[in-house]
Amino acid sequence: xxxxxxxxxxxxxxxxxxxxxxxxxxxxxxxxxxxxxxxxxxxxxxxxxxxxxxxxxxxxxxxxxxxxxxxxxxxxxxxxxxxxxxxxxxxxxxxxxxxxxxxxxxxxxxxxxxxxxxxxxxxxxxxxxxxxxxxxxxxxxxxxxxxxxxxxxxxxxxxxxxxxxxxxxxxxxxxxxxxxxxxxxxxxxxxxxxxxxxxxxxxxxxxxxxxxxxxxxxxxxxxxxxxxxxxxxxxxxxxxxxxxxxxxxxxxxxxxxxxxxxxxxxxxxxxxxxxxxxxxxxxxxxxxxxxxxxxxxxxxxxxxxxxxxxxxxxxxxxxxxxxxxxxxx
Numbered sequence: 001x002x003x004x005x006x007x008x009x010x011x012x013x014x015x016x017x018x019x020x021x022x023x024x025x026x027x028x029x030x031x032x033x034x035x036x037x038x039x040x041x042x043x044x045x046x047x048x049x050x051x052x053x054x055x056x057x058x059x060x061x062x063x064x065x066x067x068x069x070x071x072x073x074x075x076x077x078x079x080x081x082x083x084x085x086x087x088x089x090x091x092x093x094x095x096x097x098x099x100x101x102x103x104x105x106x107x108x109x110x111x112x113x114x115x116x117x118x119x120x121x122x123x124x125x126x127x128x129x130x131x132x133x134x135x136x137x138x139x140x141x142x143x144x145x146x147x148x149x150x151x152x153x154x155x156x157x158x159x160x161x162x163x164x165x166x167x168x169x170x171x172x173x174x175x176x177x178x179x180x181x182x183x184x185x186x187x188x189x190x191x192x193x194x195x196x197x198x199x200x201x202x203x204x205x206x207x208x209x210x211x212x213x214x215x216x217x218x219x220x221x222x223x224x225x226x227x228x229x230x231x232x233x234x235x236x237x238x239x240x241x242x243x244x245x246x247x248x249x250x251x252x253x254x255x256x257x258x259x260x261x262x263x264x265x266x267x268x269x270x271x272x273x274x275x276x277x278x279x280x281x282x283x284x285x286x287x288x289x290x291x292x293x294x295x296x297x298x299x300x301x302x303x304x305x306x307x308x309x310x311x312x313x314x315x316x317x318x319x320x321x322x323x324x325x326x327x328x329x
Contacts, residue, residue, distance in 0.1 A: 008282050011274045012197045016060070017289040023060035024197065025128055028206065030064055031195035031269035032166060036208055039068050042123040043162035043188075043211060049081045052113055052122045052158060053097075054104050054151050055129025056085035058295050062097045065126075070096030084116050086154075090296045105150045110157035121160035127151040127167040130204075137203060141172035148178065148207070152185070155212070165209040172203060179207065187211035196269030199276040 006013055012024040021027075033039045042048050048069060053062045062085040070081045083097045086109060091099055098116050102109035114121065129151070131143045148167045155165055165186070169178060175192070183190045188211025198204050274280075 009279050010276075011278070011280045012276060014280075015274075017292060020292055021060050021063055022058045022291070022293045026060035026064050027197035027269075028128070028195040029061045029126065029166075031197055032193055032206060032208065033064075033068065035193065035268040036191075038124060038164050038166065038208070039065070043164070046123075048123050050117050050120060050122045051083050051124045051126070052154075053083065053085045054125065054127040054154065055087055055147075056099075057087040057089045057091045058293055059085065059091050059094055059097075061126060061128050062091075062094050066094050066096040082117055084113050084122075086113065089298065092293045092296060105153045107157070110154050113154070113158045122158050122163060123160060124164045125151070125155050125159050125166070127165075130168055137170070137172055141170040141174060141203070144168070144170045145174065145178055159212050161212055161214045163212040165207075165212065167207055169205055169207050170203040171205050175205075182207060182209050185209070185213055187213055193268045196267070196273060197276055201277055 008014075010024065012027050016022070016024040016026060039048050039051075051065055051069065053065060056062050062083065065083045070078055070083060073081065078096065081096065084100060085091065085094070085097050086100045086102060086104055088101060088103065090101060093099070100109065100112055100116075102112065127148070129147055131140070131147060133140045148169060151167050152165075155163075159165060169175065169192070171192070179190055179192065186209040188209070190207065190209045193206045193208050195206070
């Protein structure tokens with residue numbers, strides 16, 4: 001398959017390279033912002049100056065945040081804008097973006113984020129993270145919902161009351177349940193958005209939640225244990241008295257079953273523009289561009305190393321067998 005094949009099949013992949021974005025996902029945040037103005041004004045009418053990008057690598061969403069919130073300002077006003085990108089992987093620098101490596105569910109990471117805001121909390125938290133998909137839609141949806149839960153774990157500590165939360169979700173049988181749960185945590189609209197840059201064939205969508213109620217409405221177990229503790233088998237931090245959890249449940253606003261199950265679905269972006277599922281012909285003089293910024297240390301590299309090592313070992317074993325067979329003959 002030629003190098004320009006994907007450029008032809010994926011118009012947003014091509015545009016991302018031409019416009020200097022690290023990944024085509026940049027257009028998804030652009031389309032969401034154009035529809036909901038999440039980067040324009042915060043819930044209290046003030047300019048958005050404190051933003052956290054979770055699962056940020058390779059950095060396309062952080063690029064959009066920098067481009068729209070930091071670059072247009074004067075040197076003096078730029079000092080007030082704090083964009084914090086958090087990921088387990090290292091990421092190439094982006095102007096105006098503070099990068100932190102850490103587990104988004106750990107209290108230490110949350111404290112590091114808040115320290116960047118001089119004790120204040122974020123007005124906006126975005127998360128474009130997703131696990132490696134398996135093709136089993138029910139499983140992918142389940143794992144993705146837990147990633148959203150992990151993002152909410154850190155939101156409990158870093159998102160201010162009234163703040164906005166945007167995260168990737170996979171639409172499936174339990175999408176209504178996830179939306180109902182999020183509506184318990186946000187007083188404003190909770191909507192599913194489908195940017196035009198997201199393929200129609202993909203289950204991907206984005207939930208846009210406005211009006212964060214505060215961490216007092218989150219279950220105690222959600223805010224007290226990190227994924228690192230769970231991986232090590234230490235679940236003692238998650239143990240809470242039954243009275244505490246029941247008290248939390250009693251504090252939720254009453255909501256009808258219809259309100260909990262019916263979620264508005266909003267299409268973002270120009271629907272008469274580029275189609276993410278269509279192929280577009282390339283000009284005769286078109287030159288395919290390399291990605292703007294390849295990942296520094298992606299997880300798949302270790303798999304590639306092991307595969308190469310196994311291939312070399314198998315080849316050596318084959319040569320040895322042939323030599324032995326030659327001697328016997």
